[in-house]
Amino acid sequence: MSHSLSPEAPEARHTEVDTLRGAALGGVLLVNLLVAFRVSLLQHIVEFHTHPGRLNQAVDLFLGIFVETKAVAIFSLLFGVSMAIHAERIGQRGQSYAPLAVRRLLVLLGIGAVHLVFIWNGDILVEYALAGLMVLPVLWLPRQLGLLAALLLLLVPTLPLRLPLPEVDWASVGDHVAAATRVYSRGGYWEIFSFRQLETWRFIGPLLCRILPRTMGLMLLGQYVWRRGILRAPQAHRRLLGWLAGLGIPLGLLSNSGEAALAYAHRELGGWQGLADLLSTVPLALGYAALLVLLLQRPAIQRALSGLCAIGKMALSSYLCQSVVLGFVFYGYGLGLFGRLGSAVTAPLGLGLFGLQVALCRRWLRRYQFGPVEWLWRSAAYGRLQPLRRPEGR
Numbered sequence: 001m002s003h004s005l006s007p008e009a010p011e012a013r014h015t016e017v018d019t020l021r022g023a024a025l026g027g028v029l030l031v032n033l034l035v036a037f038r039v040s041l042l043q044h045i046v047e048f049h050t051h052p053g054r055l056n057q058a059v060d061l062f063l064g065i066f067v068e069t070k071a072v073a074i075f076s077l078l079f080g081v082s083m084a085i086h087a088e089r090i091g092q093r094g095q096s097y098a099p100l101a102v103r104r105l106l107v108l109l110g111i112g113a114v115h116l117v118f119i120w121n122g123d124i125l126v127e128y129a130l131a132g133l134m135v136l137p138v139l140w141l142p143r144q145l146g147l148l149a150a151l152l153l154l155l156v157p158t159l160p161l162r163l164p165l166p167e168v169d170w171a172s173v174g175d176h177v178a179a180a181t182r183v184y185s186r187g188g189y190w191e192i193f194s195f196r197q198l199e200t201w202r203f204i205g206p207l208l209c210r211i212l213p214r215t216m217g218l219m220l221l222g223q224y225v226w227r228r229g230i231l232r233a234p235q236a237h238r239r240l241l242g243w244l245a246g247l248g249i250p251l252g253l254l255s256n257s258g259e260a261a262l263a264y265a266h267r268e269l270g271g272w273q274g275l276a277d278l279l280s281t282v283p284l285a286l287g288y289a290a291l292l293v294l295l296l297q298r299p300a301i302q303r304a305l306s307g308l309c310a311i312g313k314m315a316l317s318s319y320l321c322q323s324v325v326l327g328f329v330f331y332g333y334g335l336g337l338f339g340r341l342g343s344a345v346t347a348p349l350g351l352g353l354f355g356l357q358v359a360l361c362r363r364w365l366r367r368y369q370f371g372p373v374e375w376l377w378r379s380a381a382y383g384r385l386q387p388l389r390r391p392e393g394r
Contacts, residue, residue: 013313014085016231016293019305021078022312023292026354027071029322033350034063034343036122037326040180042173042203048263051342059343065256066284069277072124073285076215079128080135080222081231087139088226098136104381105132111316111377118193120323121200125316127208131216138220143227146220153217154282157210158274168206176203184331185338192331218282234293244290252284307358314361314371325353366390 035044043050048064049057083101090097112125138146176199183195230237259276262269269276295301302309311318328334329349364371369390370378378386 014231015302015309016234016296017078017081017085018312019296019302019309020074020289020292020312021315022308022310022358023288023305024071024074024078025311025315025318026308027067028075028319029354030063030347030350031068031071032122032322033326033353034059034346035068037120037330037338038341038343038346039339040177040184041122041207042180043177046173046177050339053342053344055344056342059347061260063343063347065253065260069281070252070285070288073214073218073281074289075124076128076131076218077222077225077285077289079132080219080224081226082222083132083136083219084139084223084226097139100381101136102133103383104377105129105136107377107380108132111320111373115320115323116200117197119320120327121196121204123323124208125319127212127215131212131219135216135219135223139223143224146227147224150217150220150224153213153220154278156213156217158278168203173203181339185336185340187332189331189333192333214278214281218285231293234297238294238297241290241294245287245294248283248285248287248290250287252280252282252287255279256284307362310361310365311354311358313365314374316377317371317373318357318361320373321357322353 035041039050049060086101086104087097090100106129108125109129112123112127112129116123116126135149138149180195180199183192187195225231230240234241255276259269259280296305330336330338332338361371367390368375368388370386370388375386375388
C-alpha cells in the first residue's frame, strides 16, 4: 500500500469539525447518561419523568427540548462530513478511496459490535458503520443528487409507509422495564450480559432500525455540506450559516415545545408524529451547528473552546470510555446505582465526567497524535501500525 494513503497529519484537521464533534459528544454523554444508563431507555420512552420532584422534571424537560436527538443528529451529520473529507483528500492524491472507506467502516463495525455485545447495547457505532456503507456510493454522484437523496431519506419517517423493519413489542415493555431495573441494578456481569442480548434483539435493535433512514439522510447531508464548501470555507458562507441558525433554532425550539405541551396534555399527533419529530430534531441540530461554526470564526472563542476541539479529535475513545465508566457506576457489577438517581443529581455527574475527559484529552494530545482507539482504527484500516507519538517539535 502506498505512502500516499496514510492518514492526514494532525495539523491537516479542521478545527470547526473537531469542535462540533466535541460539543456533540458532550450532548450525547448527557443524553445517554440520563435516559439509558440511569434508567432503562424503554422506561424513559413510556415514562418521561422517571423520578418525582420539580427539579428532576425541569432537567428532563430541558434535555428533551434542547439536547435529546439533536446531539446525535449533529454526530451523524459530522460522520458524513468526515467521509467526504477523506474521499476528497485521497482523490486529490490520485488514489481510489472506496477500498479504504470499506475497510474503515468494517473495522468500525467490529469495534461497535464489541461495544454493543460486551459493554452497552445503546451503541451507535454499528449503525453508523452500516449506514456509512450504504451511503458511501453517493460520494461519487453529483452533489445535488446527494442532497436530494438526503432530503428523501429524512422525509421517509414522515410518510405513511409500512417499511419492512422489525417492530418493538410494546405490549411487553412494562414487564421488561421491571426486569431491567432488577437485573441492571443487582445482577453480576454475566447475568447483565445475557439480559442485554435479549433486550437488544427485542427492543434496542428495532428502535435503531427505525432511525436508520434519518441517520443515512443526515450522513448524506453532511457529505453535501463538505462538498459544497460550507465547512471548508465558513467565512465565505456566513450568510447561509446565519440563516440556518436564525431559522433552525427558533423553528426547532417551537416544534419541541409544542410536542412537549401536547405530551403533557396527553394528546397524540397520530400520523403527524413523524413530521413533528423531524422538525424537532433536524432544524435545531443544523441551527446549533451553524451558530457554533459562526462563533468559531472569532479567535477568542476558538481558544476558549479548544477543549471541545481536543475531545472531538478523540471522540471515539472518549465515547467508549464513557460507556465503561457509566456501566461501572450504574450496573450491579459496579456501584449498582441503576434506577436510584433522579435527573437533577445525575446531570452534574455527567458534566463532571465530560470536563474530566476534556482535560485528559488535552493532556494526551500533547504527546500523541491520535486517541488510543482512533489509533487502533487507523492502523487496522491501513493494514499497518501508524505512528502514535507526536513527532518532536510539534
